[in-house]
């Protein structure tokens with residue numbers, strides 16, 4: 351029974367999470383209220399919402415980098431009270447070590463865990479090749495484009511083979527074609543060893559094409575999760591092809607109805623401040 | 624600008640200045656020499672003095688003494704600056720307690736310490752090293768402190784998420800960041816190490832470039848003073864070239880402003 355229960359536990363389980371930031375003027379800013387979200391093991395969930403609503407904040411909560419003001423977080427059934435050791439986190443902002451080459455940046459994930467450098471480096475090169483950067487191994491981050499840096503970051507996270515993958519707009523700075531290639535790559539990697547993925551994006555099409563569920567957040571302050579859509583499109587998927595599927599269009603139209611009003615609201619709110 | 628052309632132009636500046644100096648100290652204008660040689664010497668005398676120093680070999684002793692003092696001051700000052708910088712950056716409470724004293728000590732003109740160091744450490748090299756250390760220490764300290772404090776929060780969060788322990792953070796994050804700040808001030812701190820050595824020698828010693836200049840001044844040997852200054856200038860440029868080479872090697876990962884991508 352015990353084992354069975356463990357198997358059943360969701361990878362990420364947020365219950366009634368509130369997040370408040372203390373402001374410099376002494377007040378508090380309530381970013382997220384009553385966020386309840388479950389990501390099953392092996393499930394791919396995308397979060398979509400207007401800018402500034404608290405998507406990155408939710409990922410930080412799931413990563414254990416930020417403590418909620420209220421509510422609880424369970425990771426595989428265990429309450430999370432410090433860093434989430436099961437998760438790999440691909441940050442929205444630049445997070446590579448600027449003083450390490452692309453190769454060293456990827457290898458460090460293994461070296462930290464005690465793998466000797468001469469074993470870690472061939473594996474890191476392998477991963478760089480997988481994200482299409484085999485010939486950029488010796489470059490320092492400042493010599494890479496924004497999209498190339500994101501791909502190094504992806505390799506850096508995936509080489510550690512985490513059970514949970516938190517991704518914050520990983521394809522943000524990529525062009526449409528590379529986005530598709532990277533999206534398909536991500537799906538390939540994911541289907542090989544189904545990790546639980548929590549994926550933030552501002553691109554609804556991308557969210558639908560990639561995920562099993564799309565979660566919509568309302569505009570802040572006190573943003574809430576206002577929609578949770580199951581994407582019952584068949585797998586394996588090809589990002590380009592699936593966008594031609596009529597079922598895709600129906601889903602996109604329905605979700606966009608809901609999202610549109612929130613985007614307008616979010617914009618108006620941040621303008622008014 | 625092409626390299627060769629740049630060097631030609633740089634050389635030209637020196638030639639023009641030396642010719643002007645020579646002309647103004649030897650050729651009368653309206654029956655009057657504008658720069659009296661007693662106060663301004665002239666390039667020929669200065670060059671003769673320099674050649675004499677090198678020909679007899681006396682200069683090597685003085686150069687090596689100054690170099691030794693500067694290197695020791697740099698090494699000890701940097702080591703101290705790194706240790707205290709790290710310590711304060713990682714222990715904000717300690718830093719807060721010592722903050723006013725650090726500011727006071729840094730505001731103190733170091734020259735006033737020279738006689739005290741001579742009193743404590745004698746006329747040998749160590750009193751000069753101590754003077755240099757007081758200058759180098761603060762530059763390195765402030766930069767290391769800043770370097771540890773200014774690590775990007777995202778890079779730090781990433782390092783934590785990748786599973787780094789406190790020791791690994793030190794080695795892979797804080798240390799490289801602190802070093803990069805320290806190296807960005809390498810020219811300044813090396814320069815101050817030399818200044819400390821030369822000023823210390825000037826105020827009381829038996830050897831070194833500062834001593835040489837002070838001796839020449841004592842007998843109104845203006846040519847000797849100028850010769851000493853030129854040797855000192857060449858010495859500083861030689862050290863600076865070495866520093867630039869070291870910097871270029873160690874900071875390959877940093878973007879150079881205006882550096883076109885290859």
Ligand SMILES: Nc1ncnc2c1ncn2[C@@H]1O[C@H](COP(=O)(O)OP(=O)(O)OP(=O)(O)O)[C@@H](O)[C@H]1O
Pocket residue numbers: 371372373379381399400401402403404405406407408442552570
């Ligand atoms: N440290 C902080 N202090 C105060 N307010 C903060 C802090 N961090 C985030 N916020 C606020 O919380 C809200 C949510 O921020 P968050 O970064 O999660 O937005 P986001 O949904 O990721 O936006 P984007 O799509 O633009 O990345 C924003 O309004 C932001 O201003």
Ligand SMILES: [Mg+2]
Pocket residue numbers: 405406407442518
């Ligand atoms: Mg964000």
